[in-house]
Amino acid sequence: MTAYIIRRALYAIPILIGVNIFTFLLFFIVNTPDDMARMHLGLKRVTPEAVAKWKQERGYDKPVAFNAAAPGLTDKLTQTIFFEKSVRMFALDFGAADDGRNIAREIKTRMWPSLAVALPVFVVGLAVYITFALLVAFFRATYIDFWGVVLCVAMMSISAMFYIIGGQYLISKLWHLVPISGFQGGLDAGKFLVLPVAIGVVSGLGGAARLYRTFFLEEISKDYVRTARAKGLSEGTVLFRHVLKNAMIPILTGAVVAIPLLFMGSLITESFFGIPGLGSYTIDAIRSQDFGVVRSMVFIGSVLYIVGLLLTDISYTLVDPRVRFE
């Protein structure tokens, strides 16, 4: 088991290097730092001095990948944009944002509000979706099933933004139940979190419940279910004792990959509700074209996704005894 996990972890390394090189190419080769400087400073009235200053402030004035001017081989390789901006990300050193703040420290403080929204959405969501899907599967081939699926498809067809706008309008503006947006630490966080969490759960219901329903139906058509029925078990026992457990395998392993990404939060939820998490950090960076922050978030997102894949592999072996590690 340990050997298996280590091997899977080693597989992740080339992928991380690939992501790193890819983002480097995207951010520094497709457009040179000069282009970015001109874009930031305004295209027309820009002097070479201003460009040079902009580059120097951000450390973009070094050679791209090989510094021939530096003394010694180590310095030749490290005194470059590629090393300073890309390779150092492996050590979780992301440098400073355009406003001068340290990106790594910013990420450390901002990931908790993100998690405070994303984790409840994940847990409550999973419970609600499974319950709903199981209910629909229990009443399969009846009107309840039919209209349940229709409801799912209709809910899938609504953009997540409409859920947020509608929820904010109805709950906060019309009924004044909770604040429309904002965030506070500690116990007060509750009243700010209720609405985003509820909306997060509702907006995901259609797609997830429909997917889980197919998992349940697939299990129901298997032979062991027929055996269980032939033994004289009631439909409820069959569903809860046998089908649910087996259908949990694809559900859980599909959900595990998303767990590390919960730290990243959701872009639109956080932006609409004014939650100072990583999602709103990213969206602000995109809007103010802060390339350093966007690049760091791309890298962190990939790292977390790869960790998620690793967790998926491990959870497969844990929940499904048929899967063996070679």
Next chain:
Amino acid sequence: MPITLVMLSTDWLVWLLVAAIVGFAFYVRRREHLVEPWRRVLRSRSGMVSLLVLAVFVIVGLLDSVHFRQRLAGQPAGAKTAYAVDVLSLLDVVCEPLRQRREKTYSAPFATELYAKETMELADGRQAREYPRLKHGGAHLKDPPSEFTRDVSRRALGGAAGGVIAWLLVAALVSALLAHRHTLRVSETWRRIWRGRMEVPWGAILLTLLVLFMVGGVVFALSAKYHIFGTDKVGNDVFYQALKSVRTGLVIGTLTTLIMLPFAIALGIMAGYFGGWLDDVIQYIYTTLNSIPGVLLIAAAVLMVQVYIDKRIAANPELLATTAERADLRLLLLCVILGVMTWTGLCRLLRGETLKLKSLEYIQAAQALGVRSLGIVTRHILPNVTHIVLITVVMEFSGLVLAEAVLSYVGVGVDPSMISFGTMINNARLEMAREPMVWWSLAAAFVFMFMMVLAANLFADAVRDAFDPRVRIARAPAGLAPAKA
């Protein structure tokens, strides 16, 4: 009117896609085994209903994909012809009144007055704060409060009646054609249609057409004299904006997959068929791309593309003469970026399926008979993975339309000057905070987007059910089947 045709880059691709679909249809028509799954789609009630609704959107989108520029009036003879900077489309011509009738600022749906009070001079010289009448919306009414209800209901009824008459003509034509085809009497055909005794659900199709015709008639009759979805901040008709958004949504939903398809198919089949180091490399590429969270990768790529476009324009201002062309280039590049994001899923599916097919006897037989790899791939593997390609393309459409809205909100979607559902929602979001609230832009975007995505989802389900052999076999009796499994 002298005009010059402007083919935007997405226009080329849209018409290429249309040509490809027509060509594919002709190819399929002559091959019984390919026609069979499409028959199942034809027999599916929800599939046909959603297809009709989608067809309305497609017609609007295609009308909006023929662009031209008008010649400026009042030019001296012999001078070099100059054309207007606005790029218009056929849809703009059809909706000329909608486009032209601009109000001063916000007005509610069906309003005859502006949404904000203005200081006006009364007849006797005094000044008062009043709601001014609109320049166009309901301008034909002398005294709106007393005439409004009667006028609207009269027009709506007229429009609905027109729709019913048009529908009766279509229905008569359809039943006559069906009667001719099945050599039945027309009255008998008519009875069979409504009792659901035809192979194709003509009853549902005609009913949908009736609804579409009636809604179309009512909308047509009312939008001629009113702003049925109100006007936005600068007084543009919101209904017109919603119509223009349709093309953007369709382009993103279809061209993205069209662009990524060749790569996904070629790489997926190559990885599966040849295996070895090629397989490793391709798998490595798509795992790497896949591990970057979607929105972030798109955001990063769009930021970079924007820098690139600005650089090119700054270097050569003649390159993209009109805003429309500039916005269109960005739309195309957005499709490419989304394509890079989405090809990995299909590529993986095709690789797996090819691996499975490769071990089957008929492929081994072909190999033993000395058929070359290229021949095996194109003649034996490609036709057997087409259903996967088709299902993915149809399933991906609605997700892409929804993604456009989110991306435009984040600021990495279409060009802000291009009308799309995303830009409509983005602009309307700030209006929600106004008191009293301006809700109609959102409502229009919601209605149009919901209809389009819902129809696409239902159609995708019908196509998947018809093509996916797994679904066909394992499918529990869904819908209204009487017996419990």
